[in-house]
Amino acid sequence: MILVTGATGNTGSALLRELHTRGAGPSRGLTRDAARTTFPGTAEAVEGDLTEPESLKPALHGVRSLFLVSRLGPDREIIEAARTAGVEHVVLVSSITVQTHPHLRPADENLAVELLLKESGMAWTILRPTQFASNAAMWAAPIRNREAVRAPYADTGLPTIHPADIASVARVALTEPGHQGRTYALTGPEQVTARQQVEAIAAAIGRDIPFEATSRREARAQMAAVFGEEAADAVLDVTGGDVNDELLRVRDTVSQVTGSRARPFRQWAAENADLFR
Numbered sequence: 001m002i003l004v005t006g007a008t009g010n011t012g013s014a015l016l017r018e019l020h021t022r023g024a025g026p027s028r029g030l031t032r033d034a035a036r037t038t039f040p041g042t043a044e045a046v047e048g049d050l051t052e053p054e055s056l057k058p059a060l061h062g063v064r065s066l067f068l069v070s071r072l073g074p075d076r077e078i079i080e081a082a083r084t085a086g087v088e089h090v091v092l093v094s095s096i097t098v099q100t101h102p103h104l105r106p107a108d109e110n111l112a113v114e115l116l117l118k119e120s121g122m123a124w125t126i127l128r129p130t131q132f133a134s135n136a137a138m139w140a141a142p143i144r145n146r147e148a149v150r151a152p153y154a155d156t157g158l159p160t161i162h163p164a165d166i167a168s169v170a171r172v173a174l175t176e177p178g179h180q181g182r183t184y185a186l187t188g189p190e191q192v193t194a195r196q197q198v199e200a201i202a203a204a205i206g207r208d209i210p211f212e213a214t215s216r217r218e219a220r221a222q223m224a225a226v227f228g229e230e231a232a233d234a235v236l237d238v239t240g241g242d243v244n245d246e247l248l249r250v251r252d253t254v255s256q257v258t259g260s261r262a263r264p265f266r267q268w269a270a271e272n273a274d275l276f277r
């Protein structure tokens with residue numbers, strides 16, 4: 001049995017779909033609200049809250065392989081709950097910032113979870129994806145409202161990754177031999193700037209979208225009001241304010257692991273065009 005956490009999210013939902021289409025055997029998805037959730041094929045929706053590791057017992061029953069999204073609850077206890085339940089292999093979603101921006105708090109927290117998993121005694125595979133293509137969903141409201149998209153670092157190209165590629169790597173790691181004890185830095189197939197992302201969304205919905213490059217100061221004020229100043233600065237650093245070669249590098253890890261070329265941003269935009277209409 002494979003348990004997928006974050007199962008209603010961008011990556012987890014793609015993983016459950018892929019496990020189903022590949023006939024990978026029994027799987028279940030964790031959600032805080034099973035009543036409003038259906039998953040593809042025979043995958044069952046199981047209720048549990050990562051902030052309350054005790055609540056994960058039913059979801060973990062009989063599970064041998066776990067896809068784990070981190071930093072949503074007390075990861076030490078979550079990993080211990082998995083080990084106690086008999087989980088043998090965990091595929092963890094970490095972040096590329098562990099190696100590109102280790103001085104930032106989110107990166108440090110991700111590294112701490114990686115170490116907890118490595119010390120757990122369970123087999124592990126660590127995925128370190130870069131910025132997700134699905135982060136562009138934050139522009140859905142202004143685009144639907146026919147307002148301009150405003151973004152800082154408008155012409156900094158990042159090797160943004162389609163969440164389905166993270167899912168594909170996870171599916172291979174969960175179901176095929178040779179991926180335990182491996183750490184995979186994952187990127188998309190090319191660098192894409194915020195301006196180019198908006199152009200790709202415009203092409204997908206068939207109309208122009210006005211775009212305005214904005215300052216760090218303006219973006220920081222908006223983000224800090226929601227996430228706090230430290231988190232805002234961390235996001236702004238890793239999306240353009242303090243980039244480095246390691247972050248900008250396009251890697252072929254997705255194709256090495258899955259045998260398929262990583263999906264470009266324009267594919268994510270085409271698949272999710274309805275979000276912006």
Ligand SMILES: NC(=O)c1ccc[n+]([C@@H]2O[C@H](COP(=O)([O-])OP(=O)(O)OC[C@H]3O[C@@H](n4cnc5c(N)ncnc54)[C@H](OP(=O)(O)O)[C@@H]3O)[C@@H](O)[C@H]2O)c1
Nearest residue numbers: 006007008009010011031032049050051069070095131132
């Ligand atoms: N976005 C990026 O650029 C980026 C980069 C590197 C790493 N990451 C990491 O990648 C992971 C996956 O991201 P994603 O975009 O696929 O996820 P997402 O679309 O943001 O979805 C969040 C998921 O987490 C679940 N969740 C939230 N709080 C929960 C709780 N207390 N208990 C149980 N489940 C909970 C939600 O399930 P329900 O609402 O159904 O309960 C949902 O399935 C995240 O952990 C993120 O830190 C993201």
